[in-house]
Each structure stands twice: as C-alpha cells, then as structure tokens.
Amino acid sequence: MNRLLVSPSPHIHAPVSTRSLMRDVVIALMPAVLVSVVFYGWSELLVLGVSVASCVLLEYLVTRFLMKKPSTIGDLSAVVTGILLALNLPSTTPWWVVFIGAVMAICVAKMTFGGLGQNVFNPAIAGRVFLLISFPTYMTHWEMPKGLFGADAVTGATPLGVVKEGLLQGGKLSELISPDYLQMLLTNIGGSAGEISALALLAGFVYLLARRVIRPHITLSIWVTVAVVALVFWLVNPERFTGPVFNLLTGGMILGSCFMATDYVTSPMSVLGGIIYGVGIGFITMMIRYFGSYPEGMSFAILLMNAVVPLLNRAFHQKKYGRA
Amino acid sequence: MNRTFSIGGVHPHDSKISRECAIEPLPIPETVWISVAQHIGAPAKPIVAVGDTVKVGQPIAEPGGFVSAYIHSSVSGTVKSIAPRKDLAGNAQLCIEIQVEGDEWLESIDRSDILKTDFTDDNKAIVEKIRQGGVVGLGGATFPTHVKLTPPPGKVCERLIINGCECEPYLTSDYRTLLEKGREVVVGTAILKQVLGVDTATIAVEENKPEAIAYLNKLLPEMRKISTKYAGISVMSLRKRYPQGGEKQLIDAVMHRQVKSGGLPIDVGAVVQNVATALAVYDAVQKNKPIIDNSVTVTGECFPRQANLLVRVGTPLQYIIDYLGGFPAEAVKVISGGPMMGKAISNLDAATVKGTSALLFLTEKQTRRAPESNCIRCGRCAEACPMGLEPFLLNPLARAGMTDELEKNAVQDCIECGCCLYSCPANIPLLDSIRQAKAQVMGILRARAAAAKAAAGK
Amino acid sequence: MSQTIIWTIAILTVLGLLLAIILWFIAERFKVVEDPRIDEVEKVMPGANCGGCGFAGCRAFADSAVKAPNLDNHYCPVGGNEVMQKVAAILGHEVKEKAPMVAVVRCNGTCEARPTVNDYDGLASCKVKAALYAGDTGCSFGCLGCGDCVNACTFGALSMDPVTGLPVVDETKCTACGACAKACPKGIIELRPKGPRGMRMYVSCVNKDKGPAVKKACANACIGCSLCEKTCTHGAIVFENNVAYIDPSKCKLCRECEAFCPTGAIHAVNFPKPLDAAAVKARVQERKKKAAEAAAAAKAAQEAPAKPIEKEA
Structure with missing residues (x-):
C-alpha cells in the first residue's frame, strides 16, 4: 500500500496551467505569424526567430544566474512575449535591434519586477516602444508585403503614416487615401508584421475566446471607444479626421486590442475595471492618432493604461454575494 | 434554460462512475467505534458503561448541549471500551467501542419496508422524534436538524429546499437514495414542510440526474393523491454547476435571493435540508429508526469495484476497503467526501461517522498538487468564487496576516468550496491560506460580538 | 528672455508661499498634542516593533507605558532590564529585575x-x-x-x-x-529563563499520549515513565498528562533526571562537561541505598523499642 497523501481540499485541479494558457496564446498567434511569414518572407522569419530565441534565452539566464531560482521558461510566457514583440516590428528590423528590444522586454520590463505576474508594463510593448524611441528610422521603415518568394522589397509607409504625413503637410484626407477596407481586413496593409492581416488576428482572438483563455470585455470596450470617438470626429470634419472603420482596421489596433491589452498581468482584474481600462486605451489611441506627432498610438495607450491598472484594481471589485 | 446561482462557480468533470450501483448493505463488522463528536456543536455524553449490552438503535450518548445530538448504537453487542481513538485526521476523539454480537434491534423500530405516508399533526412530537433519532444534516455540515427546525422567533420560513444537487464530482449516494427511496424522501420532505409551516417545498436536483428528476415527477402526483399533506412539493431541475449544493448558492439558484453576510438562510425565508436528511427524518418519525447507518459512495477510477454501500455508523474504513477488494495499488489519497470539499484521510483505522458520504480514491496523477508558480493575475479565482471574493487579493493578505484588510475584503464569507484553488493556473494554494485567515477573522468577529454583548449586558 | 525668467521666478515664489501657508494651516488644524515623554520612551526602545511586549509596536508600548500608573504590566523582552531601567527613569517608576x-x-x-x-x-x-x-x-x-x-x-x-x-x-x-x-x-x-551561564534543563517533548503509543511514534519522546520525577530531590519535575515538565524555578541543574531518562527526552544545555550518566546513576543509587538503609534503620529503631518493652513485661 502507498503512503497516504494528505492535503487540504480541493483534491482535484482544473486542466489548466500557466503553461497551457500561454500555449493557447501561441496557438492563437499562429495564423498571424503564418500570414506575416508568407507575406514578408525570410526576413520576417529571422525577426521572429531572433525575437523568440532571445526572449527565452534571456529569461533563462536572468532566472538562473541573477535571481538564482529555477528557470521559468517552461511556462512559455517568454515565447509569447517573443512572438508579440516580433509581430510589433517591421520585417526589415536588423537582428541586433530585435535583440535589444528583447533585452528591454524581458530583462527590464519583466524580470526586474520579479518575472511573470509581477511586471507593471506589458513586456512586448515596452520593448517595442523602447525601440520606437531609440531607433525611429528602423522602426518606421516599413516594407510592403511581397510574399515569401516575391521580388525585391519595396518599402513604403503605413496607411496611418501616409495620413499623418499628408495632414501635416496640409493635405486633405480624400486626396491622401482611398481605403480598401476588404483588403485591410484580409491582407496587405503595410506595417509591422502583425498588422498585416486583421482577419488572421481575429481568428486567433476568437480561438482565445472559445478556449476561455480571455474574456472579451477589454477588447470590445476598446473597439467601441475607438469607433465612437472616430465617428464623432469624422462627422465633425471628414477631411481632417479618419473614420471609425479605417481606425479599427489600421495600425496595431487589432493586435493591440486582442493580444496586448488583454494580457492578464497588465490588465485589471474586475470586469468594470477592464472596461474602464479599455475605454482609456481606445481614447488615448485616438487622441494620439488625431493630434499626436506619432501616426500610431496603440502601444503608448496600452503602456499608459498599464500604469493605471493598480489603481483600477484598488477601485473596482467584483460583486460579492449577499453584500450590497 | 435551467436556473443556477448567479456568481462564480466551476464545472469540474462529473466522474459519477458509481451512478449505476444500487445501494447494498455492507455486512456488519466485528467491532464498531462510535465517536461521540460526529456533529457540529457540543460532543455527546456517553450514557452506557463498559460491559453494558446494547441493541441496534439504542441511545448510547445523549446531547451535551442544545446544539448537540443523540448517538445510537449501530449494532448489537457489548460495550468494550469508552476511550479516545484517532479519527480520520489522526486526532483523538472519544469513541464507544462495541463488540458485535448478532443483530438484535430495539423492538420499537419498524424494520419493514412498508411505506408509511400518514404522519401526525403534532409538530412538537415530530421535532422530539427527530431529536431522539439523532438526526443531523447529512449534506456535510452535520448540524443537528432539530435545531434547524426551530427557527428563531420572528423569522418566517417561506420555502423548504431539499438539496439533491450532489454537485460534487464522484458522489452518487444522494442520487441512489432518490432513485431507490424517493417515496420515503418525499414523505420526509412533507414532514419537514409541515414542521416548518411552509406551503412550498422544492426538491432541487441538477440536470445531470435526469432519471431522478423523471422519477420524482412521476412520483409526486401519485403522492399528492394520497393526502393533501403532499401538496406544494415540486422538483426543480438546476443547471450543472459546482458548488450548487452550497446552502447559499442553492437559495440563490432556487429563490433568486441572497443571504446577507453573516446571516442565516431563514433571514431570506429559506430552510435547506439534504436528501439524505429527509430520509433520516422519515426513518426517525415514521419508523422510529434513529441514524444508525448511512449510504456511502465508494469510488474512484483506480478502485476495483464501485459501490454505494449502506454502512453502519462506526464501521472502520479498512473494513469497507477490504470488503470491496482491498486498497488499490495506484491510489495515493483517500478522501472522506467529494474531491472538492472532502477531507483527506490520514488514518484508515478510523471509523465512519454519520456524515461520511463517500470514500474516494485518487491516484497520484489525479490529485498531486503541481508546484506553485507566480500569480499571473488572470483573475480566474475571482471569476470562479461563488461568493464574489477575490482570492488573489486575500491570499497575500492572509500570508501577511493583515486581519483588518482581510475582514474588509470579506474573507469571513468564504464557504471553502475550493473553486479558487481548483481553477488557479499557477497552482497557488489559495484556499489553504484563505481558510486559515477566515478562521482567524471569524475568531476576531466572535470575540467582538461577545464583547458587544457583554457591554450591552452591563 | 529676461522677462520670462523674472515671471517664472515670481510665479514659482508665489506658488511656493501659497502652498507653504496651506500646509501650515493644515498642520495647525490637525495637530495632535502628545505627551513628550512618549517620544523619549520610544527613543530608548529597541525599535524592533516585534510585538513581544504585547503591544502593536514600540510606539504603542511607549504610549501605554506613559499612561500606566506603574510598569508592572510593561516589559520589553527584547531590551530586557537595561531598557526597562531607562524607561523607568524617564517615567519616574521603579521596575523589578527579570531573569x-x-x-x-x-x-x-x-x-x-x-x-x-x-x-x-x-x-x-x-x-x-x-x-x-x-x-x-x-x-x-x-x-x-x-x-x-x-x-x-x-x-x-x-x-x-x-x-x-x-x-x-x-x-x-x-x-x-x-x-x-x-x-x-x-x-x-516555550520561553524559559536562560539560567546561570546559560545552563538550563528542560524536557524536550510535549506528547500527552500514553507510553506505548508515544514509543511507537518517536524514539526521542517522553514516554511518561516518571523515573525523572522519582529521581528529582528538588520537586522540580511536574508530571501531568503522561509528560514530564521541569519547573525552572525549582530546578537545581543536578542533571540526575537526565541520567535516568530512558529516551533522552531531558535536555541539558550549555553545561561545561558532558554528563557522566554512570557516575550520576551510581551516586543516586548510593544515596537511595543509604536512604533505604536509614529508613530501615529508622523502622528498626521504631520497632526496636517495642521489643524491649515486651521483654520487660
């Protein structure tokens, strides 16, 4: 007979672990990864490879040699950070810039706070924003999608970049762009790798919802806010401000709202807090897009709202049984 | 869509692998050890001496206070000793050891299977019979039933809820009781209904037991024809969700009312009794049969033979295991009760008590806890908590011993259902520390209430 | 340019003054008058805030000590007698030395x-x-x-x-x-007196079960044989619930009980020499023998006078 095992209840556990949740996120990101590799080719594969490998390696080194604890790479969170970081970078980013982004993401934004769960800011976004500020040339140098075996790369600006540049020079919107929304939804928007296909990202988002990995309230509140803000401004002056559909489908909107803003660690715990957080992200994004000097504001908005999360967690609690 | 409770909850796998096993009586062991502390409240006081001969059903210990219960001999034989013996947690409890000789019952007990549907209108006599029968709540808390049937003055009961949810995985004894003793349960329900003076009684069953629901639905119209006493009893099918059988959750599910923190079900007009308790009430009132046995589910994927046994109170666990083919090789944990709220047994020499509803065997793979990792703040614990608490917040507070903050965040409302720990992807032992903190805060609250009472008394 | 500088300085100065006035008003409004001795007492406290005194921290202790009529219920175990003397000096009380x-x-x-x-x-x-x-x-x-x-x-x-x-x-x-x-x-x-030069004896077991059960569970446990109690000549060993307890106020550190304990449950610490169990046992046996002889002699003496009387009769 075995020695009896004794522990407090409960004695069974749901088939869920940090690792399984992260694995689901990786699976959910696969359509976007595939599309980006197909459209940007080997250079994108290199960015992805360097990003994931350096994130995992850095986390291993930091946990084993600086924190002197068992390595935590098994939870796959570093893989998720690596993929998200890569999807946030242009495919033309040199490998060493990617590596610096990974150092920022893992070593500074994640591990200095104590590792997964302790960080205040989303590591991938922190890495991206650091690179955006430090290496603006590399980070705004977009390659037009060309396909895995396509000809030489053509570089260009993202739709949002085109708009910002044109408006700054006093142009009118109707002259600057003639957006093809269907194409935006499917493929072929210039931008960082992860922005290429809204549909691929949405497929991953639906997978996460179906697997109950995340709840939809944050993402939906971002979308609603962006749509409402854009609609109001667009109705006021359609020549100066872009419309809601354009704003929902361009830039890092889908990637950010589905995968970055919903990061467990850096989003509020309560549903109400999450909605406020989402509204904040949507509003700040639109303000930066309309009035800021950067064409895209998603990552700044998420980063700013990350800082507010502890306050939201303090202010909003979930409804308790039998208490008014 | 069937009703359910409004906050939290989880969906563990059903695993009711013993559902087709009919209840079979377990042969009487050679010796039984009957604990005098098998209910909530004061331990009972032995009223027999070593060397006395006792019959089945004879009281051997009397209540040690108002909240206490009679204890009866479950066998006939000679009292061999009255001494402390280790219970299933290894702690010493006073037990009455009886050497079994034959199976001689008290003459007053009606041992026939004939259904007695007629019962007296004298509620006082009924409550006294329930008290004499040593009936306690068999849903897990083992709270003396006669106390629950004496609501505090000024409180009116509107609905009696008979808890047939059996929301814990693996457990099937209530389900089998409903199928095999449905009529008796209904009579017990009618008795309870009359004592409480309510018009409606709801037998709440989860939808994963359609056979039981169908059987009761067939039965109730027949019973109503017999007497008007059976009017107002109905079956309610509830969505499958754990912890639906929790008293507060069940009231929320059935009546859409929530018991205030620190309050009792009667405050919202509800009294909840378990199916097995209703059967025990029938036995005590109609058959003069006190609680001397109870049905126990013996189950687990690794266990060679699934069974629902009718076990005499005080039967050593080892005897039950041996009867069913011995301790399975792969099993590492034996649980008294279900896998979510049951207690792990550290001592197989211990004997069963009235509240023992199951013996569950789990393997290393099923039950060994994975190592704890960092909280990833996913909020699954808070999402799962049926009381709307935030375990991710309570856990660090508990470990830091911050009782004021714990009280503010309602740790005292915790019902210890285990949903938080069950659903934590980081395997943080949330409930371990929260349960501890709850006990601490409850102690503080009790001391404060006592001080306030003393001050008011002056 | 210079105008900008002047304006900046002016605005900041005015702002600073304004805030300072507000702060001063708030400080005045919410001022709490405290006995200055509380600060003094707190200063001599160890400042560990361990709660060993039964108060929430050193400040709470100081607050309570200042208000108390004497220091009988106040003792800082961390600071010990030294700190308590200082506290007593500040408050004008006297304190007894504690071991x-x-x-x-x-x-x-x-x-x-x-x-x-x-x-x-x-x-x-x-x-x-x-x-x-x-x-x-x-x-x-x-x-x-x-x-x-x-x-x-x-x-x-x-x-x-x-x-x-x-x-x-x-x-x-x-x-x-x-x-x-x-x-x-x-x-x-348990908190026990440190003893002279740190030497002290204690029973290192609290198991209240009966001998056989204890023996089965642990080889080092007190099995409740009560040999120590019988050996002790100072009445220092209390025997309750099947477990021995050495009363530190009565123990004379003779180590006789230690020599007789069959399981080694009695511990003696900081003694300069290891226990020579055989010698102690021999000594105790010798003493017992003598005591027995003396008792026998006394008995004999008691019985002896009776006989001569008989003879006389």
Missing part, C-alpha cells in the same frame, strides 16, 4: 527518530497543517516542521535544521519576544 529568557523548542522528534507515516501536500504552513490533521508523523503533538516559527522571528534567531527537520534557536540572537511561541500551533516553543 533573561530564551526560546526553547520542546520537541526532539527528528526525521530519524520520528519517521513520517504519510505525505503532506499542502501549503507549507504549520497553522494550515495543524488545522487539517494531526500531522505527517505518528506524533500528533510534535513539531510539524513547516517553519512558522522561523517566519515569525524578526531577529533571525530561528532556523530549520535540514537534517533533523526541527527549528534551532540561536541563543545569541534570541530576544525572547515570544513571537515564535505564539506562531507555533502546537505550543512546542
């Missing part, structure tokens, strides 16, 4: 002597474990080994011995604040 104390772990159920009989798989906390069940060894009274006492100690005086699985007290660091004793759900840790 210095130390935390003593009264369980010697090492991993070897007290094998585990089941596996505990919950939070590593003695409180949680104790609330759950009797423990993973056969002994339901002994150390649970999860180190709640170690976590409770703010002075780093306790550590778990990985070999024995028991907590070890570092006497030089222990301040006898009592936090560990409060943290232990089994009540194993």
